[in-house]
Amino acid sequence: MAAYHKTDMHIEMWKTKKQIKGLETARGNGTSMISLIIPPRDQIAGVTKMLDNEYGTASNIKRRVNRQSVLCAIKFAQQRLKLYNKVPPNGLVLYVGTIVSEDKKEKNREKCTNSV
Numbered sequence: 691m692a693a694y695h696k697t698d699m700h701i702e703m704w705k706t707k708k709q710i711k712g713l714e715t716a717r718g719n720g721t722s723m724i725s726l727i728i729p730p731r732d733q734i735a736g737v738t739k740m741l742d743n744e745y746g747t748a749s750n751i752k753r754r755v756n757r758q759s760v761l762c763a764i765k766f767a768q769q770r771l772k773l774y775n776k777v778p779p780n781g782l783v784l785y786v787g788t789i790v791s792e793d794k795k796e797k798n799r800e801k802c803t804n805s806v
Contacts, residue, residue, distance in 0.1 A: 722756070722759035722760060722762075722763055722787045723763065723785070723786070723787030724763045724764065724767055724784070724785070724786045724787055725783075725784075725785055726767055726782075726783070726784040726785075726786070727781070727782075727783050727784075728777050728781055728782040728783075728784070729777070729781050730777055730778070730779055730780060730781045731777070732777055733776075733777070734771055734774055734775070734776060734777060737771060738768060738771055741764055741767055741768050741771070742768075744764055745761065745764045745765075745768075748760040748761050748764060749761065759787075763786045763787040766786040766787075767784055767786045770784055770786065771784070
């Protein structure tokens with residue numbers, strides 16, 4: 691049973707490293723990507739309130755394209771946080787936003803991991 695648990699841990703570490711490699715190459719337009727790192731002892735409600743405040747602030751961005759991109763990323767983050775009642779024991783990392791692919795097309799992406 692211990693070997694099975696160790697194998698699971700190695701698989702999770704591999705998945706996390708793969709996600710980080712993918713995020714290293716991701717590029718966005720301006721401020722359209724959000725990196726949210728929540729430590730284990732933090733509260734989801736506090737982070738949600740902070741995102742609500744940021745949503746209000748982002749509503750004042752003058753350029754329409756930038757404003758929509760940032761608001762969309764914040765909404766994605768808020769929706770993803772609704773899936774959690776509390777922060778996992780090892781924390782939570784959330785990457786959300788619009789990335790630009792190599793062929794110059796924009797795609798909404800979200801990555802979430804609790805393997806901090």
